[in-house]
Amino acid sequence: xxxxxxxxxxxxxxxxxxxxxxxxxxxxxxxxxxxxxxxxxxxxxxxxxxxxxxxxxxxxxxxxxxxxxxxxxxxxxxxxxxxxxxxxxxxxxxxxxxxxxxxxxxxxxxxxxxxxxxxxxxxxxxxxxxxxxxxxxxxxxxxxxxxxxxxxxx
Numbered sequence: 001x002x003x004x005x006x007x008x009x010x011x012x013x014x015x016x017x018x019x020x021x022x023x024x025x026x027x028x029x030x031x032x033x034x035x036x037x038x039x040x041x042x043x044x045x046x047x048x049x050x051x052x053x054x055x056x057x058x059x060x061x062x063x064x065x066x067x068x069x070x071x072x073x074x075x076x077x078x079x080x081x082x083x084x085x086x087x088x089x090x091x092x093x094x095x096x097x098x099x100x101x102x103x104x105x106x107x108x109x110x111x112x113x114x115x116x117x118x119x120x121x122x123x124x125x126x127x128x129x130x131x132x133x134x135x136x137x138x139x140x141x142x143x144x145x146x147x148x149x150x151x152x153x154x
Contacts, residue, residue: 024080
């Protein structure tokens, strides 16, 4: 499991939220496991990481907005998986989710990390959920901790 090197330090008061889609559960559950392991391996107490499940990737930005407005969290990690199908629905969901997450971050001044996979095939998702390409859940959790540390230093 990747960990921070050098000067990055997670502060004891840092709280993180993971918002995860229930769609494509085998992939998303692996992303959640990766994120939880990355937080734990870097000294974040389990009690400082909350998990919120939503129906699909489309609902993640609204949940992120609601959580951002609570001022409880130092950063929000979004996890999901959208696989291209035979219609344009894939583009609507993946692009809308990404744009919504960026809007939440900019409107609320909170780091919102996008770990929502947008892939061509289910095999591509597996490769990014603990397979040959690592675990995107762990990667975005590490990025969340790094940005929180950076903000504390400013």
